[in-house]
Structures are given as C-alpha cells and as structure tokens.
Amino acid sequence: MQKKIKDFMTELVKKNPGETEFHQAVQEVVESVMPFIEKNPKYQEAKILDRIVEPERVIMFRVPWQDDKGEVQVNRGFRIEMNSALGPYKGGLRLHPSVYLGILKFLAFEQVFKNSLTTLPMGGGKGGSDFDPKGKSDNEVMRFCQSFMTELQRHIGPDTDVPAGDIGVGGREIGFMFGQYKRLRNEFTGVLTGKALSWGGSLIRSEATGYGCVYFAEEMLKTRGESFKGKVCAVSGSGNVAQYTVEKLFQLGAKPVTLSDSNGYIHDPDGISEQKLEFVMELKNVKRGRIKEYAAKYNCKYVEGRWPWEVKCDCVFPSATQNEIHESDAEQLVKNGCMLVAEGANMPTLPEAIKIFQQAKILYGPGKASNAGGVAISGLEMSQNSLRLSWSREEMDERLHDIMVKIHDTCVKYGKDGKHIDYVKGANLGGFVKVADAMLDQGLV
Numbered sequence: 379m380q381k382k383i384k385d386f387m388t389e390l391v392k393k394n395p396g397e398t399e400f401h402q403a404v405q406e407v408v409e410s411v412m413p414f415i416e417k418n419p420k421y422q423e424a425k426i427l428d429r430i431v432e433p434e435r436v437i438m439f440r441v442p443w444q445d446d447k448g449e450v451q452v453n454r455g456f457r458i459e460m461n462s463a464l465g466p467y468k469g470g471l472r473l474h475p476s477v478y479l480g481i482l483k484f485l486a487f488e489q490v491f492k493n494s495l496t497t498l499p500m501g502g503g504k505g506g507s508d509f510d511p512k513g514k515s516d517n518e519v520m521r522f523c524q525s526f527m528t529e530l531q532r533h534i535g536p537d538t539d540v541p542a543g544d545i546g547v548g549g550r551e552i553g554f555m556f557g558q559y560k561r562l563r564n565e566f567t568g569v570l571t572g573k574a575l576s577w578g579g580s581l582i583r584s585e586a587t588g589y590g591c592v593y594f595a596e597e598m599l600k601t602r603g604e605s606f607k608g609k610v611c612a613v614s615g616s617g618n619v620a621q622y623t624v625e626k627l628f629q630l631g632a633k634p635v636t637l638s639d640s641n642g643y644i645h646d647p648d649g650i651s652e653q654k655l656e657f658v659m660e661l662k663n664v665k666r667g668r669i670k671e672y673a674a675k676y677n678c679k680y681v682e683g684r685w686p687w688e689v690k691c692d693c694v695f696p697s698a699t700q701n702e703i704h705e706s707d708a709e710q711l712v713k714n715g716c717m718l719v720a721e722g723a724n725m726p727t728l729p730e731a732i733k734i735f736q737q738a739k740i741l742y743g744p745g746k747a748s749n750a751g752g753v754a755i756s757g758l759e760m761s762q763n764s765l766r767l768s769w770s771r772e773e774m775d776e777r778l779h780d781i782m783v784k785i786h787d788t789c790v791k792y793g794k795d796g797k798h799i800d801y802v803k804g805a806n807l808g809g810f811v812k813v814a815d816a817m818l819d820q821g822l823v
C-alpha cells in the first residue's frame with residue numbers, strides 16, 4: 379500500500395511541480411482512500427483517483443487596474459474549476475499576496491470533498507488573486523474587483539460556477555464584484571454568495587463557518603461525554619471565521635482567550651466577551667486595524683510574531699490560514715492538556731502535527747469537515763436565490779446545525795475504529811465516495 383501511495387504521489391509531484399500545498403492536500407486524501415479503492419476495483423478501473431486530482435479547467439488571467447496615484451498595477455487572477463460531478467463549481471475567492479496556482483489547487487481539491495460532505499448539490503472550485511487588499515483604499519479595492527470580474531464573468535454563472543468569499547474577500551469585495559457582473563451581463567442572478575441581505579444574501583452566511591465549526595466541535599466533545607462549559611479555547615485569526623467562532627464559543631459557555639493576525643496574537647485570560655468581540659469586529663471589519671490594539675484597549679498580553687499555540691487551553695480553533703500549526707506546536711498543545719482541535723481554516727495543521735494529535739488520540743477535526751458550514755449556507759443562499767425567497771435566521775441556524783451534525787455522523791460512519799474516531803479518514807472517505815460514484819455514473823468526462 380505504502381508503495382502504491384508513494385508511486386502515485388511521485389507522478390503527481392512530477393506533473394504539478396512546485397505546488398507544495400496541493401501535494402500536501404492530495405497526499406492526505408490518497409492515504410485515506412487508497413486502501414478503499416484497492417478493495418473496490420470499479421474505482422481503480424475507471425482511474426477515479428487520477429481523474430479527481432486533475433482540475434476540469436484552470437483559468438489564469440491578467441488583472442490590470444489603476445491605483446489612487448494613477449499608476450498602473452498588474453495582478454494575476456485565477457479560477458480553478460476542479461470538479462462538477464455533484465453540481466456547479468462552488469468555492470471562495472482569496473485575495474492575498476501569497477496566492478499562486480498551488481494554493482488555489484489545494485483549496486479547490488479540498489472543496490470538492492467538503493462540498494460533498496454537506497449533502498448539497500455543489501461541485502468544487504476556488505479562485506482569487508495575488509492582490510493584497512491590506513492598505514488599499516476602498517476605491518482601489520473597487521477598481522481591482524471590477525477588473526477581476528470583467529474577465530471572470532465569462533467563466534461563471536448561477537448554473538456553472540458560483541464563487542464566494544475567502545481570505546481578503548468579505549462583504550465589500552463581493553458587493554463590488556456582484557455590481558460589475560450585473561453591469562456586464564445585465565442579469566440579477568445568484569452568481570456569487572456572501573451577498574448583503576438586502577440584495578440576495580442569506581441570514582447566517584457571515585456566521586456560518588465559525589458557528590458551524592463550533593457545532594461540529596460540540597458533537598466531537600459529546601463522543602467523550604463532554605461539553606463546552608468552562609473550556610478554555612485558543613482561536614487564531616481575527617477575520618470572519620475567528621470572529622464567529624469566538625461568538626458561538628462564549629454563547630455555549632466556553633472561554634475564548636486568544637485572537638491573532640499576521641503580526642501576532644493577544645491573550646486575554648479573562649475571556650473575550652460579547653462587548654470585546656464588538657470592538658474586534660469594528661477594528662477588523664470597519665477600521666481595518668491590527669489586533670495589537672485589543673491588547674492596548676483591554677490591558678492584556680500581546681505577543682508579536684507568534685501563534686497562540688503556546689497558551690494553555692482545552693480546545694483549539696485554528697482559523698487564520700494554511701500550515702499554521704507545526705509539529706512543535708502540536709507537541710506543546712498535547713503537553714498542555716489540549717483535548718480538541720477543530721479547524722476553521724483550510725489545512726492549518728501540517729502533516730507531522732496531525733500525526734501527533736492522532737497518536738495522542740485527542741479529538742482532531744479536519745477543515746473539510748469542521749469548516750463546511752460556510753459553504754453549506756452558501757449552498758442554501760443559492761437555493762433561496764433560485765426560489766426568490768429568504769428563510770428566517772432561526773431556520774437557517776437550525777439547518778446549519780443539522781448539516782454539521784450530519785457531517786459529524788458521516789465522519790463517524792467512515793472513520794470509526796473501535797472506540798476511536800479517525801475524523802481524517804472519515805471526512806476523506808465520506809466525501810470521496812459520493813463524488814467518485816457520481817463520476818462513475820456520468821461516464822468518462
């Protein structure tokens with residue numbers, strides 16, 4: 379088995395040189411599904427694994443725009459249309475200077491399995507640009523978004539490909555992109571999700587990834603007869619996912635004590651309360667300031683240039699970006715008595731660190747299961763747009779909760795090994811089978 383996996387990966391690396399994050403994401407899935415494929419020759423004969431790692435389509439394009447000084451700037455835009463076996467391509471757009479093909483291919487690949495786990499009819503995709511919205515004026519962001527959408531609009535549509543937000547893409551950016559799409563196509567359709575409520579958005583969409591991650595973690599805790607009451611939680615990031623993770627945590631009686639950004643982290647041992655979270659939301663979503671200002675305002679510790687994994691805690695919610703938990707962080711967390719890791723971010727834990735969590739038999743929920751709440755509500759935003767209706771907040775929250783419980787059930791079904799649940803195997807296999815069967819049904823396409 380190990381040789382088969384190694385040969386497969388050698389070929390993949392040769393074919394996709396330099397795309398290290400993509401290699402990492404594929405390796406994790408292949409390790410889980412290869413033994414299953416070996417036992418089910420129909421997948422092998424149809425070369426499902428070889429096909430599933432190859433995007434159906436990759437679009438790369440120039441994004442020229444003018445800054446406030448009148449100078450011409452050029453960025454690179456991408457959309458990876460990875461797999462449409464289960465429905466239109468669906469997945470976010472990321473605006474961050476680190477964006478290149480390898481990061482977006484890893485995200486699109488993960489998205490295929492995640493979307494399958496939600497049980498909703500969505501294929502997988504991802505896109506974005508190496509544009510950095512940080513430090514740009516609203517007008518500069520608008521000019522960039524308009525130029526980006528001028529090209530992207532040719533490739534997307536409500537029944538083809540429906541992008542959403544991700545790092546660097548929130549309500550402001552979705553608004554600018556939607557406006558440009560509408561203007562060019564003369565159509566008011568559900569081509570993007572994450573829209574504002576008054577023009578086609580869904581209640582609970584902003585909250586969905588963070589809330590969903592905490593709901594998933596709650597199910598994990600229940601398998602050990604535990605709850606969030608009094609649990610000290612470390613959260614990284616301070617963007618969309620982190621903010622609503624913190625909110626749901628304190629609502630369920632836990633004590634979130636950290637937040638971070640790319641400069642450092644704050645540690646507030648008294649806990650981040652509703653009122654303090656309001657300050658964070660204003661700071662990050664409106665003033666676009668740095669998390670350091672929280673420490674000054676609430677007189678707590680700020681640690682420059684580090685992640686919060688050195689803080690003693692019961693539960694961990696990495697909610698910033700890929701590869702933020704390294705082997706030494708995992709060792710430290712386990713040593714400090716951490717019992718649960720639920721990933722709000724995509725692939726935030728390095729493979730060596732995952733091994734440490736798994737050996738220690740702590741509850742470890744991989745992002746493609748635990749952070750699927752965001753795309754699930756996006757899927758329901760698409761349904762509401764098609765129906766030209768909007769469902770209530772309570773209804774959406776209930777649907778989100780149900781979906782997260784079902785995803786947890788799927789992980790248990792495919793990942794239970796005696797008393798222990800291997801959530802990595804559970805999520806990978808649970809996501810894979812549905813996509814693979816749909817690919818078989820649809821013939822060699």
Ligand code: NDP
Nearest residue numbers: 544545546587615616617618619639640698699723724752
């Ligand atoms: P935001 O842009 O709202 O926030 C991202 C946060 O992470 C910011 O605090 C940012 O700090 C920090 N961050 C980003 N990159 C880095 C880095 N390289 N090093 C250190 N800190 C970093 O993004 P989201 O909250 O939407 O996304 C966070 C994660 O969750 C991503 O992995 C995303 O793919 C994943 N995700 C998001 C979903 C959603 O619905 N939004 C759905 C599912 C997964 P700074 O401001 O300094 O850059």
